Amino acid sequence: MNRRFWVYIEQEDGKAHQVSWELLGVARRLADEIKDELEKTGDTALVEGVLVGHQMDEVAREALHFGADNVYVVDDPAAKHYLNKPYTEVLTHLVKKHQPEVMLVGATTLGRDLAGAVATSVGTGLTADTTHLAMGSPKEGQPKLLMATRPAFGGNVIATILCRNHRPQMATVRPRVFPMPSRLAEAKSNIIHEDITITPDMVNAEIVEIITKKGSDVKVDYADVIVAGGRGLGNAKGFELLQQLATELGGVVGASRACVDAHWISYDHQVGQTGKTVRPKLYIAAGISGAIQHKVGMQESDFILAINRDPNAPIFEIASMGIVGDLYEVIPSMINQIRALKEAQHVH
Amino acid sequence: MFHALVSIKQVPDTTNIRIDPETNNLIRQGVPTILNPYDAHAVAAAVEWKRKLNGKVTIITMGPPAAITSLRECIEMGADRAILISDRAFAGADTWATSYVLTEVIQAVHKEDPLDLIFFGKQAIDGDTAQVGPGVAVRLDLPVVTYAVKIHEVNTAEKFVVIERKTESRNEVIKAKLPAVMTCEKEIADIPYASLPDLVYSLRYEPEVWTTEGPITFDPAQLGLKGSPTTVFRTGTPEKHKAGEVLKTAETGVDVAVKTAFDKILEVEGVASMLGVQR
Ligand SMILES: Cc1cc2nc3c(=O)[nH]c(=O)nc-3n(C[C@H](O)[C@H](O)[C@H](O)COP(=O)(O)OP(=O)(O)OC[C@H]3O[C@@H](n4cnc5c(N)ncnc54)[C@H](O)[C@@H]3O)c2cc1C
Ligand SMILES: Nc1ncnc2c1ncn2[C@@H]1O[C@H](COP(=O)(O)O)[C@@H](O)[C@H]1O
Numbered sequence: 001m002n003r004r005f006w007v008y009i010e011q012e013d014g015k016a017h018q019v020s021w022e023l024l025g026v027a028r029r030l031a032d033e034i035k036d037e038l039e040k041t042g043d044t045a046l047v048e049g050v051l052v053g054h055q056m057d058e059v060a061r062e063a064l065h066f067g068a069d070n071v072y073v074v075d076d077p078a079a080k081h082y083l084n085k086p087y088t089e090v091l092t093h094l095v096k097k098h099q100p101e102v103m104l105v106g107a108t109t110l111g112r113d114l115a116g117a118v119a120t121s122v123g124t125g126l127t128a129d130t131t132h133l134a135m136g137s138p139k140e141g142q143p144k145l146l147m148a149t150r151p152a153f154g155g156n157v158i159a160t161i162l163c164r165n166h167r168p169q170m171a172t173v174r175p176r177v178f179p180m181p182s183r184l185a186e187a188k189s190n191i192i193h194e195d196i197t198i199t200p201d202m203v204n205a206e207i208v209e210i211i212t213k214k215g216s217d218v219k220v221d222y223a224d225v226i227v228a229g230g231r232g233l234g235n236a237k238g239f240e241l242l243q244q245l246a247t248e249l250g251g252v253v254g255a256s257r258a259c260v261d262a263h264w265i266s267y268d269h270q271v272g273q274t275g276k277t278v279r280p281k282l283y284i285a286a287g288i289s290g291a292i293q294h295k296v297g298m299q300e301s302d303f304i305l306a307i308n309r310d311p312n313a314p315i316f317e318i319a320s321m322g323i324v325g326d327l328y329e330v331i332p333s334m335i336n337q338i339r340a341l342k343e344a345q346h347v348h
Numbered sequence: 349m350f351h352a353l354v355s356i357k358q359v360p361d362t363t364n365i366r367i368d369p370e371t372n373n374l375i376r377q378g379v380p381t382i383l384n385p386y387d388a389h390a391v392a393a394a395v396e397w398k399r400k401l402n403g404k405v406t407i408i409t410m411g412p413p414a415a416i417t418s419l420r421e422c423i424e425m426g427a428d429r430a431i432l433i434s435d436r437a438f439a440g441a442d443t444w445a446t447s448y449v450l451t452e453v454i455q456a457v458h459k460e461d462p463l464d465l466i467f468f469g470k471q472a473i474d475g476d477t478a479q480v481g482p483g484v485a486v487r488l489d490l491p492v493v494t495y496a497v498k499i500h501e502v503n504t505a506e507k508f509v510v511i512e513r514k515t516e517s518r519n520e521v522i523k524a525k526l527p528a529v530m531t532c533e534k535e536i537a538d539i540p541y542a543s544l545p546d547l548v549y550s551l552r553y554e555p556e557v558w559t560t561e562g563p564i565t566f567d568p569a570q571l572g573l574k575g576s577p578t579t580v581f582r583t584g585t586p587e588k589h590k591a592g593e594v595l596k597t598a599e600t601g602v603d604v605a606v607k608t609a610f611d612k613i614l615e616v617e618g619v620a621s622m623l624g625v626q627r
Contacts, residue, residue: 109515113494116482125577128477159583163370166577204491309594318589323605324599334607
């Protein structure tokens with residue numbers, strides 16, 4: 001028997017969303033976590049991607065490079081753009097046909113729209129916005145289940161959720177909660193074209209216009225360096241200073257919600273529970289107190305430098321290094337020192 | 349006549365949640381409850397269109413009797429009818445079991461008085477799942493537009509609606525057949541000030557209460573904890589990260605503190621090469 005771990009490969013305009021690759025990495029780890037059970041039963045675990053769209057073979061091949069054993073592809077001109085009902089019907093059909101044990105979907109706007117609908121139409125449970133996933137036995141000796149852990153009550157509590165009697169066990173995961181797996185140079189060549197067409201009765205809505213937002217190309221969620229500012233900046237102008245440091249470090253500017261609420265900076269920059277989850281190599285938090293809703297969005301960063309006047313600010317509890325001081329003294333010094341460092345090494 | 353239904357939830361105000369530092373337990377006592385903020389904006393939008401099209405707005409919620417205060421708040425905003433769906437048998441419902449109950453009620457309301465638009469909030473701030481709206485839409489087999497920011501047009505004669513929704517990278521304008529389901533962002537409408545007649549009406553308004561006894565019947569196997577595919581296995585408090593060294597500029601001076609920080613930062617794997625400097 002095959003035990004299938006599925007990942008929904010999300011695409012918009014023919015481009016894959018990076019969270020899909022992150023989830024393939026998670027699915028591989030989950031499949032490895034049931035090795036002991038496989039040895040006993042002789043079953044095989046498969047990590048598989050599911051992809052819906054039009055002319056998506058290149059994306060499908062990428063999925064194989066990120067570790068999928070198989071990729072199921074539904075190719076139809078009518079599926080070029082995501083729409084809830086046709087996508088839900090196609091996925092429901094595939095789930096019923098192949099009976100995956102686990103199905104992971106990115107907790108993006110599109111993924112959440114889809115996952116809730118698929119779970120309902122298949123008749124199974126769905127855990128939203130999970131931050132930790134593992135295969136484990138609820139009681140010793142029992143078969144392993146997906147243990148899906150998620151924050152609740154604004155991040156103050158974490159809860160582990162099980163879906164005992166329905167399959168697949170579904171979960172959505174936010175981008176950047178899990179690291180990117182490494183890309184394999186060699187890929188399998190198992191693209192399976194599923195012969196499903198989208199019939200007119202599956203279409204109950206249409207996209208009549210697409211409005212591309214201007215200026216929304218700040219990709220905080222995928223930046224390697226983030227210089228984030230909080231209310232401690234005192235005003236909107238403070239972000240110009242942070243931007244200077246971010247530019248020197250090749251990074252982008254992030255913000256706490258307090259600054260977004262004060263209209264000092266746009267929502268695209270917000271990090272936290274109701275903003276972006278980030279996982280940069282370096283996160284600099286300047287004038288941010290470190291409320292739980294902010295921390296849940298950035299605590300997985302590799303290195304956190306906190307700068308705050310208040311030695312008791314909660315941000316110091318999770319900082320890899322802290323500087324107690326005035327950010328208006330510390331940040332300019334950082335800009336000078338990094339410039340001097342580059343100058344000394346003739347890097348431009 | 350235009351008929352809209354809004355499904356609302358009363359939620360604990362998560363801004364005010366505190367953790368007992370000794371026991372690490374949630375302090376539930378004294379946490380105020382509010383109308384879920386996204387739902388309030390959904391009600392505002394429904395009322396706005398009822399006024400434009402001379403229609404009617406029905407509010408439903410599944411929850412404890414205390415949720416009546418949130419229903420009254422919706423009446424105050426201009427809704428016409430409110431139904432509290434309340435029964436011990438519903439307790440412990442996950443989003444699947446919740447969407448079952450709401451679907452049955454919406455169908456009953458629709459039979460009495462056909463619906464055009466069914467509004468949900470984007471998500472409830474206590475669980476943040478955003479699953480109930482799409483779940484109900486699937487059960488009703490109706491079009492769903494999530495993350496709606498603007499209603500461009502409601503055409504009850506030709507039975508379609510044009511709604512703008514927000515995705516991560518762009519906005520999409522979607523035309524869907526009526527009746528349709530939508531889940532709302534805050535931008536969908538501003539919360540209006542209550543008019544005096546609505547205020548007076550709300551004070552005396554008694555919401556209808558629907559239970560497992562009637563006026564409609566539910567399949568007991570689909571209700572509450574028993575009808576929920578997901579169960580909470582355990583709860584805990586988030587792991588605390590280890591804190592690193594903290595320097596005070598008052599003691600070390602600014603430049604020394606910054607220099608120490610850079611030395612550490614450049615030790616982080618990949619950072620030095622990323623910045624194009626050598627350690
Ligand atoms: C449902 C919900 C969702 C939320 N979602 C988010 C979210 O996604 N993201 C988010 O960030 N917040 C979120 N919040 C808000 C969060 O609770 C905090 O209110 C917010 O993060 C505080 O922002 P802040 O740290 O910038 O401001 P403050 O808490 O006011 O902190 C300012 C800090 O700056 C320091 N400071 C002042 N001047 C200086 C100076 N010159 N130099 C150095 N330090 C200085 C002060 O000591 C203080 O610690 C949410 C809240 C709720 C209820
Ligand atoms: N118990 C409930 N009764 C009525 N509506 C609800 C209930 N729970 C959730 N909703 C609706 O579903 C939306 C999304 O909730 P959720 O899926 O829990 O994030 C909310 O904004 C409400 O509109």
